[in-house]
Amino acid sequence: SVFIDAGASWSSYLWSTSATTQAITVTSSGTYICTVTDANGCTDTDTINVTIFTPPTVTLGPNQTQCGGSVILDAGNPGATYLWNTSATTQQITVTSTGVYSVTITDLNGCTASASVTITINTLPAVALGPDITQCGGSVNLNAGNPGSSYLWSTAATTQQISVNTTGSYSVVVTDVNGCSNADTINVTINALPVVNLGNDTTLCGDSLILDAGNPGSTYAWNTSATTQQISVTVSGVYSVTVTDINGCSATDLINVNISQNPVADAGADTTICLGNS
Numbered sequence: 001s002v003f004i005d006a007g008a009s010w011s012s013y014l015w016s017t018s019a020t021t022q023a024i025t026v027t028s029s030g031t032y033i034c035t036v037t038d039a040n041g042c043t044d045t046d047t048i049n050v051t052i053f054t055p056p057t058v059t060l061g062p063n064q065t066q067c068g069g070s071v072i073l074d075a076g077n078p079g080a081t082y083l084w085n086t087s088a089t090t091q092q093i094t095v096t097s098t099g100v101y102s103v104t105i106t107d108l109n110g111c112t113a114s115a116s117v118t119i120t121i122n123t124l125p126a127v128a129l130g131p132d133i134t135q136c137g138g139s140v141n142l143n144a145g146n147p148g149s150s151y152l153w154s155t156a157a158t159t160q161q162i163s164v165n166t167t168g169s170y171s172v173v174v175t176d177v178n179g180c181s182n183a184d185t186i187n188v189t190i191n192a193l194p195v196v197n198l199g200n201d202t203t204l205c206g207d208s209l210i211l212d213a214g215n216p217g218s219t220y221a222w223n224t225s226a227t228t229q230q231i232s233v234t235v236s237g238v239y240s241v242t243v244t245d246i247n248g249c250s251a252t253d254l255i256n257v258n259i260s261q262n263p264v265a266d267a268g269a270d271t272t273i274c275l276g277n278s
Helices: none
Strands: 002-005 012-015 023-026 030-037 043-050 064-067 071-074 081-084 092-095 099-106 112-122 133-136 140-143 150-153 161-164 168-175 181-191 202-205 209-212 219-222 230-233 237-244 250-260
Touching (some): 140 181, 161 168, 230 237
Antiparallel strands (some): 002 023, 012 030, 071 092, 081 099
């Protein structure tokens, strides 16, 4: 509002608003005229133009809470000048961290307005199951970390850790105490160990025994230094072999072989005698 005073020296006042007081308060733009009359009945008139601009309206919206990412704040009022508490002077700013953000705008008429908003950007949980895994047999322990969070694995498990023993792709979604979620996936390859079976311990008379490690296409390491799938043994002993397949997986077996020498039968030289003679 604007206070307009025609002075205290006059006997009477007449305003264009019909007011008859020495002063008036106006709240809208316009031309205001006052005629004053002194004690002698003499009059004079004066005119004043009053312009009252409507202040700009600025709102940054309600307080926001979100998981990660960024928030664009827009002060509106194109053509105005802007001063953010971040020192930015643009109509919009992008914020990526938690804080209170405020802006003061000044419009073309020099009128100002301010607004502020609280932005909370919670960090996403860090979920890292590690690089893809390839191993021979056994099981793999997968740990999603972030103790105190909730978990949902592709296996339907809801624990922080799971143990897997089959080849496959495993994923987990972790939701922390702020309700923020993140996920990760890992490929696990568990190759079966080769099956190596040299058979039962064996005892035989003389001759030789063929030992076969099976698994064609693999590599072989016998304790005899042989590197073939099969070996022939002719002496007693413990024989072992380690088989490594095309996946690099190994297995070992051993066998006890007992080879006895055949007995030598000797009835003497051939003999011819006459019946009754000794």
